Amino acid sequence: MRHKNPRYLAFVRSLPCAHCGNPETIAHHPIGLGMGAMGTKPDDISAVPMCPECHGKLHENAKSWALPQIRWILETQNKAQELGEL
Numbered sequence: 848m849r850h851k852n853p854r855y856l857a858f859v860r861s862l863p864c865a866h867c868g869n870p871e872t873i874a875h876h877p878i879g880l881g882m883g884a885m886g887t888k889p890d891d892i893s894a895v896p897m898c899p900e901c902h903g904k905l906h907e908n909a910k911s912w913a914l915p916q917i918r919w920i921l922e923t924q925n926k927a928q929e930l931g932e933l
Contacts, residue, residue: 858932874895875902877894895916895920896923
């Protein structure tokens with residue numbers, strides 16, 4: 848069962864894009880990392896902030912974005928810990 852956390856997703860959306868720094872973001876759930884079951888999203892704790900443009904590029908070629916996604920997950924979670932969101 849997927850763990851959902853609306854409060855954490857709101858925090859993620861408050862951060863700038865993990866790739867380009869654009870302040871207008873969505874909470875992107877990583878793809879291509881084996882974190883979710885087939886056809887399902889990973890847990891919300893793995894979400895990262897992405898602007899619509901970068902998000903679209905990632906979905907066009909997820910394999911080339913695998914390592915950055917892992918780094919962004921850790922950076923986002925570290926920021927959440929620093930700010931008391933985790």
